[in-house]
Amino acid sequence: MVAARLLLAAGLVAVFSLSSCSQPQSAPEASQARLVEALLQAKVIQPDLVLVHASHTCDLLADGMLLRVVDARLIGKTAGSPRGFNHIAVFGPDWRLVQDIQYVNQRPLFCKGNQLVLFGDIAIRNEMPQGNVLEFADKGATVVVKSLDYNSLPTFGEARGFPK
Amino acid sequence: MTPLSIVKIGDTVGGGKAKNNLADVKIVQGLFNDAIDFGDPAVHGLAAIPADGKISPTLLKMIQQYQRLKGLGPPAKPDDVVIDPGKGTMKHLSRNPYVDARWSSWDDDIKTEVASYNKKFGSSSGYSTLDWRLIKAQVWTEVKAGPDAGDWWSRPMQIGKFASDKGLQVIRGGLDHSDLVTDQKLRDDLKKDSTGGNNIRAGVAYDVHLGAQYSRVEVIDQPAVKIHVVVKKDTLDSIAKAESTTVHNLESLNGLASASVLSLGQQLKFQLAHWEWQISGWDPWTDAIEAYNGGGDPNYMTKIAAALAKVKNRW
Numbered sequence: 244m245v246a247a248r249l250l251l252a253a254g255l256v257a258v259f260s261l262s263s264c265s266q267p268q269s270a271p272e273a274s275q276a277r278l279v280e281a282l283l284q285a286k287v288i289q290p291d292l293v294l295v296h297a298s299h300t301c302d303l304l305a306d307g308m309l310l311r312v313v314d315a316r317l318i319g320k321t322a323g324s325p326r327g328f329n330h331i332a333v334f335g336p337d338w339r340l341v342q343d344i345q346y347v348n349q350r351p352l353f354c355k356g357n358q359l360v361l362f363g364d365i366a367i368r369n370e371m372p373q374g375n376v377l378e379f380a381d382k383g384a385t386v387v388v389k390s391l392d393y394n395s396l397p398t399f400g401e402a403r404g405f406p407k
Numbered sequence: 408m409t410p411l412s413i414v415k416i417g418d419t420v421g422g423g424k425a426k427n428n429l430a431d432v433k434i435v436q437g438l439f440n441d442a443i444d445f446g447d448p449a450v451h452g453l454a455a456i457p458a459d460g461k462i463s464p465t466l467l468k469m470i471q472q473y474q475r476l477k478g479l480g481p482p483a484k485p486d487d488v489v490i491d492p493g494k495g496t497m498k499h500l501s502r503n504p505y506v507d508a509r510w511s512s513w514d515d516d517i518k519t520e521v522a523s524y525n526k527k528f529g530s531s532s533g534y535s536t537l538d539w540r541l542i543k544a545q546v547w548t549e550v551k552a553g554p555d556a557g558d559w560w561s562r563p564m565q566i567g568k569f570a571s572d573k574g575l576q577v578i579r580g581g582l583d584h585s586d587l588v589t590d591q592k593l594r595d596d597l598k599k600d601s602t603g604g605n606n607i608r609a610g611v612a613y614d615v616h617l618g619a620q621y622s623r624v625e626v627i628d629q630p631a632v633k634i635h636v637v638v639k640k641d642t643l644d645s646i647a648k649a650e651s652t653t654v655h656n657l658e659s660l661n662g663l664a665s666a667s668v669l670s671l672g673q674q675l676k677f678q679l680a681h682w683e684w685q686i687s688g689w690d691p692w693t694d695a696i697e698a699y700n701g702g703g704d705p706n707y708m709t710k711i712a713a714a715l716a717k718v719k720n721r722w
């Protein structure tokens with residue numbers, strides 16, 4: 244099941260990176276050290292938590308500003324089940340935090356223009372409506388939740404123009 | 408910390424030279440049945456026995472297996488197996504959550520809190536009655552070791568354990584619309600102390616908050632329609648502020664689009680109105696409980712379900 248989900252995620256990223264012509268110019272690949280440093284400065288990483296994952300998912304383009312989407316997952320040690328602190332941290336070109344959205348299982352998948360597609364529906368601060376797309380405006384200061392039907396996405400073959 | 412209360416027997420129970428008084432044997436049989444009922448691995452594969460006070464080969468086998476798997480002595484022949492009053496076996500049997508009352512020490516706090524939310528939101532659209540046993544199962548999951556762990560008494564819901572724990576900050580500060588779920592007294596109490604019974608209160612409040620769906624709703628304060636005459640520099644925003652209404656109300660009553668150009672002297676209808684956040688629905692409690700864990704334990708809901716089954720078996 245997990246493997247299937249990962250494959251789906253990988254496939255979607257591949258499809259969009261190939262099919263979308265409105266992709267922003269990608270930022271230079273961030274080093275892991277730079278990523279962690281930015282998360283520390285933004286206080287996404289807290290000293291009493293365990294950092295179990297940090298990755299640069301993709302880049303958004305919102306009102307001409309390039310925004311870096313970082314997926315950071317942290318664990319808090321408890322007397323029972325570990326507590327999760329999962330973040331979609333969005334940084335400006337200068338690595339200043341512009342949005343910090345906590346999620347449970349709705350990890351970020353891929354960027355398309357000013358939209359970030361998630362794996363599952365999220366409701367920021369439990370505000371309705373919920374959806375699987377975060378649309379950024381005002382250079383990242385504003386986020387609107389929208390929905391995307393995965394079935395509307397082109398298959399890998401369609402994106403590549405393979406004959407049926 | 409409340410000490411473990413060990414179940415007492417008057418004299419020895421078992422094979423060989425054990426006294427096996429009727430009352431003592433009945434107590435031991437009952438304790439083993441509790442252990443089986445709870446699913447203690449040390450009695451795995453054994454079936455419940457009648458609590459009739461009679462020593463049987465099955466009971467002796469049960470004692471033997473239990474003592475061996477709990478590390479209470481070298482393997483013995485069934486006839487050599489003996490339980491002494493106040494010794495290791497009785498202590499271990501007394502720790503079973505079905506027997507040890509400390510595992511139920513928060514029941515009253517949980518029931519009180521859950522009942523208050525069920526009363527408050529019972530008629531709220533989409534609200535399903537919260538079962539206090541679900542929270543009991545959550546406490547059992549949050550502090551796996553139970554009452555022998557210090558956290559059981561200080562932070563039974565484990566909320567506020569971390570400086571970065573958003574849950575307690577949200578509830579204590581009435582943030583993210585949680586003030587629609589909680590009352591001021593809880594928020595004040597949590598500013599003084601978030602441990603013990605208040606930790607239960609904070610945890611339940613956070614569960615309920617995570618179950619609530621919040622929507623921004625336009626509220627018409629007075630249905631009477633009034634008129635605003637447009638003057639120089641008016642915008643829909645400035646008119647809405649000046650007349651205590653909303654841009655949406657101006658647009659909808661006057662058939663305007665958001666980018667409409669206003670003209671001097673134009674008469675705009677409006678009602679006194681404002682926007683406010685309200686609870687518009689509820690997620691299933693299982694979703695709220697899963698969100699409580701924050702995605703830290705992929706097996707959290709499986710553990711909750713297992714604990715809930717054990718809780719429902721007795722409560």
